[in-house]
Amino acid sequence: MDASIFYALGITLFIVGVIVIITAIILASSGNLKKGKMKGAGVIMIGPIPIIFGTDKKSVKMVIALALALVIIMLIITVIYWLMR
Numbered sequence: 001m002d003a004s005i006f007y008a009l010g011i012t013l014f015i016v017g018v019i020v021i022i023t024a025i026i027l028a029s030s031g032n033l034k035k036g037k038m039k040g041a042g043v044i045m046i047g048p049i050p051i052i053f054g055t056d057k058k059s060v061k062m063v064i065a066l067a068l069a070l071v072i073i074m075l076i077i078t079v080i081y082w083l084m085r
Contacts, residue, residue, distance in 0.1 A: 043067045048074055 028038070041054025041063040050067035054060035 043070075045070065 039056050039059050041052065041059035043063050044051040048071050050071065052060060052063050052067060054063060
């Protein structure tokens with residue numbers, strides 16, 4: 001299996017992530033925050049270890065679920081890669 005597929009996938013996901021972040025910043029600053037309340041959470045993945053932060057419990061729970069799904073997907077892809085090798 002050629003590694004260039006993984007490089008292209010990584011670059012594509014990076015570009016999509018940057019577009020999502022820019023879109024979120026534009027929407028947040030466009031005046032949609034009339035109440036003055038903002039909720040959010042995030043995750044920083046360092047290898048298979050997630051670092052999770054957030055402003056409220058509901059957002060953090062959702063990010064925990066997404067981080068867990070991402071870790072499981074990463075492990076499955078790693079196992080498949082090593083079995084195919």
